[in-house]
Amino acid sequence: MVEKEEVQRVAQLALLEIEPEQMDKFSRQFNEILEYMEEINELDLSQCEAAFHITELKNVFREDKVEPSYNRDVILKNAPDSEDGAFRVPKVIER
Amino acid sequence: MLYKKTLHELIELVDRGEVKPLEVFESLLKRIKEKDEKINAYVNYFEEYEANDRVGILKGLPLAVKDNMHIEGKPTTCSSRMLSNFIAIFDATAVRKLKENGATFIGKTNLDEFAMGSSTETSYYGVTKNPWDTTRVPGGSSGGSAAAVASGEAIAALGSDTGGSIRQPASLCGVVGLKPTYGRVSRFGLVAFASSLDQIGPITRDVRDAAILMNIICGFDPKDSTSARVECEDFTRYLNQSINGMKVGIYEKSLMDCSQDVQVAMEESVRILESLGCKVSPIELPHAKYAVSDYYIIAPAEASSNLARYDGVKYGFRAEEFKDLKEMYIKTRWQGFGEEVKRRIMLGTYVLSSGYYDAYYLKAQKLRGLIKQDFDNLFKEYHCIISPTTPTEAFKIGEKADNPLQMYLSDIFTIPANLTAIPAISIPNGLSKNGLPLGLQIMADVFREDIIFKVASAFEREFNIRDKLPLD
Numbered sequence: 001m002v003e004k005e006e007v008q009r010v011a012q013l014a015l016l017e018i019e020p021e022q023m024d025k026f027s028r029q030f031n032e033i034l035e036y037m038e039e040i041n042e043l044d045l046s047q048c049e050a051a052f053h054i055t056e057l058k059n060v061f062r063e064d065k066v067e068p069s070y071n072r073d074v075i076l077k078n079a080p081d082s083e084d085g086a087f088r089v090p091k092v093i094e095r
Numbered sequence: 096m097l098y099k100k101t102l103h104e105l106i107e108l109v110d111r112g113e114v115k116p117l118e119v120f121e122s123l124l125k126r127i128k129e130k131d132e133k134i135n136a137y138v139n140y141f142e143e144y145e146a147n148d149r150v151g152i153l154k155g156l157p158l159a160v161k162d163n164m165h166i167e168g169k170p171t172t173c174s175s176r177m178l179s180n181f182i183a184i185f186d187a188t189a190v191r192k193l194k195e196n197g198a199t200f201i202g203k204t205n206l207d208e209f210a211m212g213s214s215t216e217t218s219y220y221g222v223t224k225n226p227w228d229t230t231r232v233p234g235g236s237s238g239g240s241a242a243a244v245a246s247g248e249a250i251a252a253l254g255s256d257t258g259g260s261i262r263q264p265a266s267l268c269g270v271v272g273l274k275p276t277y278g279r280v281s282r283f284g285l286v287a288f289a290s291s292l293d294q295i296g297p298i299t300r301d302v303r304d305a306a307i308l309m310n311i312i313c314g315f316d317p318k319d320s321t322s323a324r325v326e327c328e329d330f331t332r333y334l335n336q337s338i339n340g341m342k343v344g345i346y347e348k349s350l351m352d353c354s355q356d357v358q359v360a361m362e363e364s365v366r367i368l369e370s371l372g373c374k375v376s377p378i379e380l381p382h383a384k385y386a387v388s389d390y391y392i393i394a395p396a397e398a399s400s401n402l403a404r405y406d407g408v409k410y411g412f413r414a415e416e417f418k419d420l421k422e423m424y425i426k427t428r429w430q431g432f433g434e435e436v437k438r439r440i441m442l443g444t445y446v447l448s449s450g451y452y453d454a455y456y457l458k459a460q461k462l463r464g465l466i467k468q469d470f471d472n473l474f475k476e477y478h479c480i481i482s483p484t485t486p487t488e489a490f491k492i493g494e495k496a497d498n499p500l501q502m503y504l505s506d507i508f509t510i511p512a513n514l515t516a517i518p519a520i521s522i523p524n525g526l527s528k529n530g531l532p533l534g535l536q537i538m539a540d541v542f543r544e545d546i547i548f549k550v551a552s553a554f555e556r557e558f559n560i561r562d563k564l565p566l567d
Contacts, residue, residue: 010445013448040459
């Protein structure tokens, strides 16, 4: 059982917020899902290798070749806020 | 009624000079304007026909694309508020290849937000309705693509499949949906959900159209490091061939969890395959019953990492009021993501967080290896494995919307193919008592789409529901 405080902690890790009035329902559903997943503990997996990637590819390299990239002005058109060719964000350094 | 035709029929008509691609576009546009208010298959459709000067097999014919793949200059919303103002600045490789082969586009189809869902109900742009019965879901997450193809709002479409998102909606809408082998189709320009599982594939009205689109979209791409260095083949070569003598495994245990309609349909499909000369025998997949748990650890884990990029800085939605940078991040993500996306990010963050990593994520990766072994062993003996695509016909809108676990379980038969990278198709398998389409799933070993096309094509020739599609 994951307590509400723990759900809140996970939300903070993920930079998310759960509305207080949603918290009961959200943590109930969260727990239902995790309880269902407990079934994998029936299996003894101690001798198994983890399949981190399912294809047999390893270390895919390419030539370090200079190629034209996307146009900066076009990229910045999608930015919520920009100035002088850069993304603009709230101030992060205190004087 | 050009919108009713298949892609290969239209290619021939254009070839013979009897039809112009613009006429097909206009026929579709008219159909969309009549139908889409009710079906809501599209997030955006295009009013203007943008001719393609390149000579290619697709002859300027218009296709639909799921709205999580980029078409340069068009919005890509992923059906999320987070990307509601985003304009693509390049083409997805699959889209570029379609353009190089003469394709044009009619619109971008609706999906569950960031492809997270099995019903298209989590879209920021509203639920897509099943064209067979508008009180029911079209499936998901490529529900818009499947509903558009089934209702005549598109000739053919691209979808993406992370846990069944092409095959499940294809099944529930009575059309053909193929998830290729992982690595066959470049994921470049497909907005990432779970990168080790995502794969682009076609949704079409028949098997030939699926083969035509696969011929175009497959192939190595240096821009996707998981792209496979495998020769492109002509998949249409495998159509209309004999499947006499093929060994087919049927995953019988799967039927216990199915509605009676689905069980009856599967009995009938075994009979058809046997009449075509296949030897059908029951097989065991000892670890398949854990696939849903495995998937809902691995996919959210990858999603929580992939969706960390939505921070309100570089593109997309940014909250309006905040007092500092951290609050900007939190409010942007809180307001920009819907409930299901937040749930998956949270699940993923939880299973990856310190203290739980070994208990969930590491175990899930080990289990993934075991499920893969089950399939590897079977494919030494069998050409392909069949199962229903879904346990039931299309469910009612709202029926599972408030019960995420029940929603997750509707993917129980489709998830194993994503976990194991193997190709799998869903083709129409008759109708339920309520007159709703059911699907047959055919799975083969990695890069054995040839077998899938042979079996699907032979089956479709014996048994299809094309004349029953809701095209009128």
